[in-house]
Amino acid sequence: MNLVLMAMILALLIPIYEAWRDDEVWQRMLAFASIATKTSVMALVISVLRDDWMIGIVAVIILSVGNAALMLLAHVIKRLNDVSNQ
């Protein structure tokens, strides 16, 4: 299971690098959405590894609420673009 976690951290480095490299806002949003999903699944794996279900509950909350927050943020960015271009 430790090897699994290491492979997941390696996969997590790719979107982090992408968010750092690219300045375009939608590419960054995409990378952040990927980071959010990956970290919450990693937290679920850790909760199984440590047999601690408090961490698992936090991971599931992040999984549902974090994606909803990203959706709202995408709408806010779109509205800001619309207003600034009018």
Next chain:
Amino acid sequence: MLINILSYTFIGLGIVFWFWGTSHLLGNRSILFKLHSLSVADTLGSMSIIIGLLLRIPSEWPLLILAIISLAIWNTVLGYVLAYCSSSGDSYE
């Protein structure tokens, strides 16, 4: 023993999907191409990893099923919303 092997197979498959989907992020393709590969491969990979965990500890199935459902619903909705917002934002520029 068989359950153990099966759960490692699911988790390994999920990690392969993760690498496959996120490797498209690094190229210089359009954002819709990246969004498609990322949402499909990321969702399938994460669901497969969670199924692997579910086989390992079946006693906590309500939590893991909730995780799978929220993954399936939110990632598709988020994919549509990101595609809609990014494509209509480009037309003004």
